[in-house]
Amino acid sequence: MATTLPRQIATTLRTSPNALIACHVSPDGDCIGASLALALALNRLGVPAVVGSADGVPEMFTDLPGAAEIMTVPPVEAFTTAVAMECSTIDRAGAFAEALQRARTLINIDHHLSNAGYGHLVYWDTSASAVGEQITEIIRALGTPVDAAIAQCLLAALVTDTGAFRYPNVTPHTLRLAAELVEAGGSIHRVVERVYETRSPGSLKLLGMALASVRLSADGRVAWTVVTPEMMAAAGALPEDTTGIVGMLRAMRGVKVALMFEVTPDGIRASIRSRDGARSNVIAETFGGGGHQGAAGFTLPGTLDDVVMKALAVVDKELHEADGARPRTTGNEVTRKRGNRKTR
C-alpha cells in the first residue's frame, strides 16, 4: 500500500509527453533539491521535464546540477503533467500557479501538515523529514539509477530540511537514505559548506551585533533582539543577512520562544522560533502573520518599542498555555503517522 502512490505518480510521469515541476515561492533547499532530482531522473528517461521557481534559486543552491536551467517565468504552452512541490495551496507556486491549474494531471507532493489536498494525485506524507525522501520513492519507482548528480540534489533536500541531521524529524530512514546518497557520489559536506559556512563578513558582524544585544524576559524563557537599518549599515550587511539570528537565540539554554524584530520600510517584521510546546504560529496569527509551530512571523506597522511590547505580551500568554496540559513537543517536528496519503 505504502508504495502505491509513488508508483502511480511514476507511471503518470514516465508516460507524459512533458512535465512541469513547480517550486513554492521563497524556495528552500528541500524544494529546489527535490525538484531538480525529479527533473534529472525524468530527463534520463527521455521525458522533457522542467523546473519552475517564481522566485528563482537562492545563491547557496546555484551549484546544484540543473539549477542553471530553472525557469522563473512560465512558458506559454501548457503542460500535460505538472507537479506542485511543497505548495500548501496552488497559489504558493506564484507565477507558476496558472500553469499548474492548466495541466491535465496535477500532482501534489508535500510533507507539511498545512497542505490543502488539491490535485489529481496527492502524495502527502508528514512523516517524511524532507520532500526529498518522497521524491526518492518516486525515482525508485521510475527505475532511474541514482547517479551522483541526482544524489547531490537529494542530499541538498535532506540536509537543509533536517538542519544537517540536527532536527528531531530525522529518522533511521533519513540516515540510511543519506548513506546511500553518499555512496552514489553525493557529498553532505558540499551542502553544509554552501548552506552553513558562507557567511559574509557583514553578515557575521550583524549576527554579532544582534547577539551582543540579546534581551531576556519571562525568567529567561523568552529571548529577543532587534535589527535596525543603522546596524545593517554599520555591519555592511544585506537584508538576507538576518538569516540564522533568531535560530541562535532559540538555541540558548532555557529559551522557549525567541524573536527577532527588524525595522523595515513596511513596518516591524518579527521572526519567531519556539520549542517545548510553545507555538510560534499562534503568536504570529494574533498579528495577522503565519507559519508553523516551530517557526513563524508577522509584520506590523508601528514603532519598534510598541511592537516589541505587544508581541512580548502575546508570547507570555502563549507560554502560559504551553505550560498547561498540552503534550510537549520540540517545535521542529513534521509529524503524523507514516502512510497518511490520499488520492482524489
Add this chain to the structure above:
Amino acid sequence: MATTLPRQIATTLRTSPNALIACHVSPDGDCIGASLALALALNRLGVPAVVGSADGVPEMFTDLPGAAEIMTVPPVEAFTTAVAMECSTIDRAGAFAEALQRARTLINIDHHLSNAGYGHLVYWDTSASAVGEQITEIIRALGTPVDAAIAQCLLAALVTDTGAFRYPNVTPHTLRLAAELVEAGGSIHRVVERVYETRSPGSLKLLGMALASVRLSADGRVAWTVVTPEMMAAAGALPEDTTGIVGMLRAMRGVKVALMFEVTPDGIRASIRSRDGARSNVIAETFGGGGHQGAAGFTLPGTLDDVVMKALAVVDKELHEADGARPRTTGNEVTRKRGNRKTR
C-alpha cells in the same frame, strides 16, 4: 581480517576479572561516550569495568548513562586489563597513566593519526569518524545487545566527533550506524540539545561581541578576533564560554584560517582553525603549541598587539605554502585507509 582485532579485544575483556577504561585529559564527547558504552556492555556481561577520567565529565555529558560513576581519582588496586581511550600517549590519561602502565594487558584504542602505538593490543583505525565506531565493533564482538543506554552513549560519541554529521569525516558507515543506534532507542536530538543548544546568555553575548569585532586580513582569507577580560565581564561570561567562537570565524565565506586571541593570566592564548589545506598545527608549533591540521592552539607571553602581529605573519607564510603544490584537504579529515591497524 578487519574484525580480528575487535574480537581479540572482546575476548580479552570478557575473560578479565576487572577492567579500567581511561579517558584522555580534557575529555570530549567521543571519548566519554565510547568509554561509557564499553563499560555498560562489559557490566551487562558481569565484568566489573570502571571508567576513569582525570578531568571529570564536561557538564553537557553528565546526563549520559553511567556518567555519575566515572572516577576522577584512580583506586589503589591494580587492574588486570586497562583500555586507553583516544590517548595518543599513555601520559594523556593524566592521573590514570600509572594505572594503565600497571595493567597486565593494556589495550590502546584510537582513531587519531597522532597515536604513538603503545600497548599490548593496538586498535588504531584512522578511517573511523569517531572512536565510538570502533567501540561498536568491540561491543558487537562481545555479543552484548545494544540497548537504549549503550546507544545513547555511542550517539554522543558519533554526534560530537562529526559536528552532528557536518564534518567531512562522515561516511555511509557512520550514517548507518547512527540509524541503528536511533532504532535501538538512542536520540540524536538529545545530544544536539545538550551540546549545541545550551549557550548561556553570557556566552551568547560574548560570542556576539567577538563576532561583531571580527577583523580580516590576507584578502579575506584570514579572520581573527580577540576576547579580553573586559569583554568577559561586560557579557557576564565564564572562561569556557569562548567555545565555538573561532569555529564560526572559520565558517565565513573565503576564510582559510581563523584565530581567536584571548587575554589570559598566562599570556595570550590563540585558538586556530583552518581549512582548504592550511595547517593549524604548523602555525601553532611555530609558537610551541600543537594540535592537528584543522584545529590547534598556543599560548605566548607578550602584549595582545605583539602576539597578533607575530601570529598573522606566520599565518601568511602558511597560506603561501597551502597555495603551493600540496594536495588540498578540508582540514577536518581523520584520514588513512581503513584497516590500518596493528598489534604488538
